[in-house]
Amino acid sequence: MIVHNTSQALDIPVDIQEDIPVRVSDVAKMLQVAAHTLRFWEKEFNFYLKPSRTAGSQRRYDTDSIERLKKIHHYLKNEGYSIAGTKRILSSLAA
DSSP states (O other), rough: OOOOOOOOOOOOOOOHTTTTEEEEHHHHHHSSSSSHHHHHHHHHHOOOEEEEEEEOOEEEOOOOHHHHHHHHHIIIIIIIHHHHHHHHHHHHOOO
């Protein structure tokens, strides 16, 4: 099993750490990616990432979802894995 250090965490504002649901645009800014990238990742990693939705169907990310996005970001952007490679890693971690 491959284990990678994802401790190169991006800074998270204090209010997000208190488990207040966060909008997709705010998470995108935090991770320095476009909002459509997060939507794409949600579709590609649906076995691993399921943000909550408001009554109006807007995405809201809690602390756990943000941590999962940070892992996805780390493997794709920092480690250079493909989508398929990242899926394999996250599947093995979730098992």
